[in-house]
Amino acid sequence: MTTPHLSSQPTQSRQRPTELDTDVVIIGAGPVGLTLANLLGVRGQRAIVLEARHELIDYPRGVGLDDEAIRTLRTAGLWDQIEQFTVPHHVARLVNGKGQVLATNDPHTEEFGFARKHGFNQPVVDRELAAGLGRFAGTELRFGHRVVGLQDHGDHVVVTAEQLDEAGQVVDIVEVTGRFAVGCEGGRSFTREWMGVAFEGKSPSTRWMVVDIENDPIGAPNVYLGADPQRPYVSIGLPQGIRRWEFMLHDHEPTELAENRDFLNGLLSRFVPDPASLTIINQRTFTHHGRIASSFRQGNVFLAGDAAHLMPVWLGQGWNSGVRDATNLAWKLTAVLRGDADATLLDTYTTERHKHVADMIEVNMAAGSIMKMKPFGGWVRDRAASALNLVPKWKSYFTELRFKPMPRYAEGVVVDQVSLTPGSARASFKDGRLVPFVDSAGDGSPVGLQFIQPRVNTAEATGVLLDDVTGDWWSLATWGTDPTTFLSAEDLALVQRHGIRLLSFMPETQRVWAQERYADSPAPVTVVGDTSGALKRWFDVRACGLVVLRPDRFVAAAGFNQQASQVLAAIARAASLHTAPDGRHRGADVAQLSQPTTATLEVPA
Structure with a gap:
């Protein structure tokens, strides 16, 4: 595995905009930031990725990879390395409390060149994304850099970061200059707070406990969504012999129960004969969110991935939606950086991505409602599902994943x-x-x-x-x-x-x-x-x-x-393409297309 350019040394700030440290400063080394950096790199653009942690997150999170994202990974030149960590043609079945199959999601189309759905292990895939940056001399991944300030000067940005030692203590304050900055630092995004945009939507109070088990004790290779009124659950077969379970916690159950092995063993006893002997890789709780930023751009600063939107996990689209953001934004940033297009092209990023993300959140929230129905609602749901399965057109609506909103840019x-x-x-x-x-x-x-x-x-x-x-x-x-x-x-x-x-x-x-x-x-x-x-x-x-x-x-x-x-x-x-022979458009100069924003937002103590 190629090692990316990592840096833990202070970065000397350059004062002249004509001597920028990089083309794009990317805040956050999650999958979206790393994908964006790779897509810029293969097209000849520089990027510096700033990550507050000292290493990549090592526990599984995303588990579903779709065919659209695979096209992006191939564009980035990384699919050959990543494919080995996937299970192609991941089938999902919605079952009720009795184990009866209500709907099967088993799409067979390969119109985009690959099976519609793959299971994958995010930590190993993220490592390949990080390693891919080592191919580009002008790209760096800097761990231990927590961003605390942003300034947009119209023709460039200045990103201020605290350099942290392994104990989390600040050892220096550094500045990184670039033409653009993209916040990819997750749901608690500093960049989004700095932009001051609304984060609209819902955060249901329902908590879920997730546990990943080594050496899958079941061996079923696909996904089961347990719409059980007594306790909804999810069971997922993943690559490298991993089995994931997710269990909904009831309102009266304290979050601390997620750390209680006896409680967990009781939940697992329904599925395996000897839960006490299982090896746990990861165990934690989370809450589903359905939120979206009102805008993904302010001047030369952008949002992508969870910083721009959060969605429930039901359709496995959080990871993929973030990759779609990177796919859309990368070529537009490249076009402007090359001088092929005016910066007005970048306005289309929010225009194109916002509606599709909102639609995807809505479908995911609806899926969650189906999963969490109470006994009477579940009874009605089960009978409705049985009736719909008798009609081929409606059955294929679920089987072929036709309910998933496909991006269409109007x-x-x-x-x-x-x-x-x-x-x-x-x-x-x-x-x-x-x-x-x-x-x-x-x-x-x-x-x-x-x-x-x-x-x-x-x-x-x-x-x-x-x-x-x-x-x-x-x-x-x-x-x-x-x-x-x-x-x-x-x-x-x-x-x-x-x-x-x-x-x-x-x-x-x-x-x-x-x-x-x-x-x-x-x-x-x-x-x-x-x-x-x-x-x-x-x-x-x-x-x-x-x-x-x-x-x-x-x-x-x-x-x-x-x-x-x-x-x-x-x-x-x-596309705001320059049409004059000298590469200059007849419209406004790029530097005049965004107004300077010099306020710096400090992280609260």
């Missing part, structure tokens, strides 16, 4: 497919006519949705995932044609300036022909052979033959092939 870096208006996108054509609306089996727009990822062939590779072909930046793809056909010389200059890859999706049977035919195109075109028919099926039910994919693999725009020039111009406006 505002932000998107272009409406009908009007080609930048900044917003309607989901359907039902309330308007696409002109010309021809030869389409569907009336829904793919704009704002994540693009699929089948395996494909190219001239250089066989059977590779599509992300390996599109790369980690912008791409423009057409079905069945040369994408340069309808692009002007100015369009091609913009494509080259911003590193936009041009792709032609083609049936595998025509790939070699297309490679030869497009060899003399005015710009390089990668011909992608659709070996499974997945790309053909995708375009078959959508009124478009052209898509523009963002660096996070969401569809930014879609249209007919002949609209390529107009679509590209609209994307440039939606």
